[in-house]
Amino acid sequence: MTKLKALLYACSSMTIGIVALLFLFIIVLIGTFAQIKHGIFYVQETIFNPWFITIPYRGMTLPVFPGGALAGLVLLVNLILSTALRIKWHAKKSGLFLVHLGLVILLLGGGLTSCVSRESQLYLEEGDSSFYSEDFQATELVIIDGTHPNYDFLTAVPASVIKKQPMIMHDSLPFDIEVLRFYDNAQLKEVASESRIPAAETGIGAQLTITPLERFTKDDQKNNVSCLLRFHYNGTTTGTYLFSIDITGTQRIDIDGRPFYIQLRPTRYYFPFKVTLKTFSHDVYPGSTIPKNYSSLLEIHDFESDSTRDVLVYMNHPFRSDNYTFYQASFGQDKPSSVLQVVYNPTWLVPYLSCIIISIGLTLHFLIHLLAFLRRRKMREDH
Amino acid sequence: MREWYGLILFLPFLIVCSGCKKERITTATLPKERIAVATLQHDSGLHWTIPSTWKKQDATGFRIASYQVADTGDFSIVSFPGDAGGLLSNVNRWRGQLGLASISASALSSAVSTIDHPLAPLSYVFLNHQGKAMLVAILVDHDRSVFFKLTGPTALIQEQRPVFDTFLKSIAHD
Numbered sequence: 037m038t039k040l041k042a043l044l045y046a047c048s049s050m051t052i053g054i055v056a057l058l059f060l061f062i063i064v065l066i067g068t069f070a071q072i073k074h075g076i077f078y079v080q081e082t083i084f085n086p087w088f089i090t091i092p093y094r095g096m097t098l099p100v101f102p103g104g105a106l107a108g109l110v111l112l113v114n115l116i117l118s119t120a121l122r123i124k125w126h127a128k129k130s131g132l133f134l135v136h137l138g139l140v141i142l143l144l145g146g147g148l149t150s151c152v153s154r155e156s157q158l159y160l161e162e163g164d165s166s167f168y169s170e171d172f173q174a175t176e177l178v179i180i181d182g183t184h185p186n187y188d189f190l191t192a193v194p195a196s197v198i199k200k201q202p203m204i205m206h207d208s209l210p211f212d213i214e215v216l217r218f219y220d221n222a223q224l225k226e227v228a229s230e231s232r233i234p235a236a237e238t239g240i241g242a243q244l245t246i247t248p249l250e251r252f253t254k255d256d257q258k259n260n261v262s263c264l265l266r267f268h269y270n271g272t273t274t275g276t277y278l279f280s281i282d283i284t285g286t287q288r289i290d291i292d293g294r295p296f297y298i299q300l301r302p303t304r305y306y307f308p309f310k311v312t313l314k315t316f317s318h319d320v321y322p323g324s325t326i327p328k329n330y331s332s333l334l335e336i337h338d339f340e341s342d343s344t345r346d347v348l349v350y351m352n353h354p355f356r357s358d359n360y361t362f363y364q365a366s367f368g369q370d371k372p373s374s375v376l377q378v379v380y381n382p383t384w385l386v387p388y389l390s391c392i393i394i395s396i397g398l399t400l401h402f403l404i405h406l407l408a409f410l411r412r413r414k415m416r417e418d419h
Numbered sequence: 420m421r422e423w424y425g426l427i428l429f430l431p432f433l434i435v436c437s438g439c440k441k442e443r444i445t446t447a448t449l450p451k452e453r454i455a456v457a458t459l460q461h462d463s464g465l466h467w468t469i470p471s472t473w474k475k476q477d478a479t480g481f482r483i484a485s486y487q488v489a490d491t492g493d494f495s496i497v498s499f500p501g502d503a504g505g506l507l508s509n510v511n512r513w514r515g516q517l518g519l520a521s522i523s524a525s526a527l528s529s530a531v532s533t534i535d536h537p538l539a540p541l542s543y544v545f546l547n548h549q550g551k552a553m554l555v556a557i558l559v560d561h562d563r564s565v566f567f568k569l570t571g572p573t574a575l576i577q578e579q580r581p582v583f584d585t586f587l588k589s590i591a592h593d
Contacts, residue, residue, distance in 0.1 A: 161516070162516065163515050163516030163517065163518065164516065165515075167450075180454060182454065185451075186451060187448050187449060187450060187451055188448070188449045188450070188451055188452060188454075189446070189447075189448055189449075190446065190447045190448075190449055191444065191445075191446050192444065192445050192446070192447070193444050194442035194443070194444070196442045197442060197443070197444060204444075206444050208444075208446045239457075240457045240458070283457045284455070284457060285455040285456050285457030285458065286454055286455065286456055286457060287456070287457055288456065297454045297456075299457070306447060306449070312515075314518075
């Protein structure tokens with residue numbers, strides 16, 4: 037056996053599989069206790085999703101334990117190799133093989149889902165329409181080219197790019213963006229009330245001061261992501277501009293006579309259809325304010341087919357289209373309005389597929405052993 | 420040999436995950452939307468007198484100011500640059516909110532009246548459908564449009580109409 041084969045064979049051992057499962061158990065335990073102090077999104081980002089769980093130490097980031105991604109990857113590789121090497125590829129073991137294959141597909145699907153899926157929210161008042169949802173856990177800097185009379189051309193720069201790159205350049209932009217400061221969280225106040233230096237030289241930031249804050253980690257606290265930018269074009273440099281989640285609305289910059297509207301806002305995901313809330317219904321149990329049922333009657337207008345249809349979304353009855361699923365999450369308190377949780381997950385069928393394969397495998401394994409048992413019993417009876 | 424079959428299953432997953440969650444700059448061509456310009460809430464350059472019975476709320480989103488009227492009414496002041504998409508598109512949007520069908524440009528003059536005001540003539544819209552009503556006044560002030568909108572049950576809006584008209588007369592420049 038070559039050294040590579042020996043290594044692969046060692047990696048397929050049950051010991052490694054059990055250790056990986058144990059690590060996953062500990063990670064879930066750590067993540068569960070962490071949610072006493074932090075929100076689920078922060079715990080996902082720091083414990084469940086990364087390769088390592090880290091702690092700050094003397095200005096460095098020190099990995100102290102495998103994260104969910106590493107433990108899951110070790111388990112996945114172990115399962116694949118044990119399926120390929122440890123199970124005899126024989127008709128009698130076909131059930132076992134299918135069960136392992138189903139588990140591999142389940143883990144692969146979980147990994148892919150964490151890569152490609154995204155969650156966002158859609159708030160609609162009765163009569164309102166929208167073709168996008170907003171992700172309040174993610175931020176983007178949008179530059180809207182207002183030159184065209186019939187459409188808006190939009191360039192969206194994720195906050196993670198602004199945080200890492202000191203200079204942002206893109207073919208769609210006739211200017212470069214210099215990032216002077218990025219704040220994960222900050223407090224804005226008016227200059228007049230603070231008697232302090234303005235945060236920026238021009239734009240609305242010239243009327244505001246900015247104080248950096250520690251990033252909030254609880255789900256019910258909103259981080260005011262902010263950044264200080266400067267724009268360069270044709271050898272000209274603008275003054276500094278402040279953009280912030282708390283600054284609602286765009287700031288206009290004119291470049292060579294073309295108007296650009298720029299804003300930092302929650303990331304938007306655009307649908308291939310338009311959603312209109314026709315009616316929101318809210319029933320309570322008689323004599324109480326406990327919600328019994330709330331539902332949203334939506335009109336869906338597909339852009340490609342130009343067709344329109346009505347759908348009813350209510351508790352445990354989501355609406356699915358084009359890999360989007362719309363769940364009835366909540367409702368507005370003051371006026372008839374609906375809050376829909378929107379999940380985009382192109383791999384939503386994978387768990388169902390893996391469960392079907394595992395079920396077939398278990399059934400097959402059971403039938404193979406049952407038939408063998410009955411055959412042996414018949415042989416004993418014949419003798 | 421068999422170990423390579425397993426890795427064949429694993430390789431596409433590795434390739435997909437190598438690009439996983441790497442956020443990139445994206446572009447999109449979208450239908451024209453009203454673009455709100457950022458302003459400080461008191462910085463509209465206008466002032467007005469709010470009726471004492473209207474209850475102040477937190478101004479969220481694009482609103483300069485927001486008030487609750489009685490228990491079921493809502494009053495908002497919103498400012499947009501330019502003509503905010505045009506009078507017809509806004510009237511049809513409000514009609515849609517009440518469940519009314521859109522109207523054409525030729526029907527606009529019968530749906531919108533004009534009232535005199537010291538700052539500029541105000542476009543004035545009253546809509547009513549199935550127990551819900553809406554009063555909207557639009558002031559075009561220099562390079563922006565300011566919307567004063569009162570919504571609620573029809574009976575409340577009719578009762579508050581004189582109060583709304585008195586409020587409009589109080590609007591003035593700083």
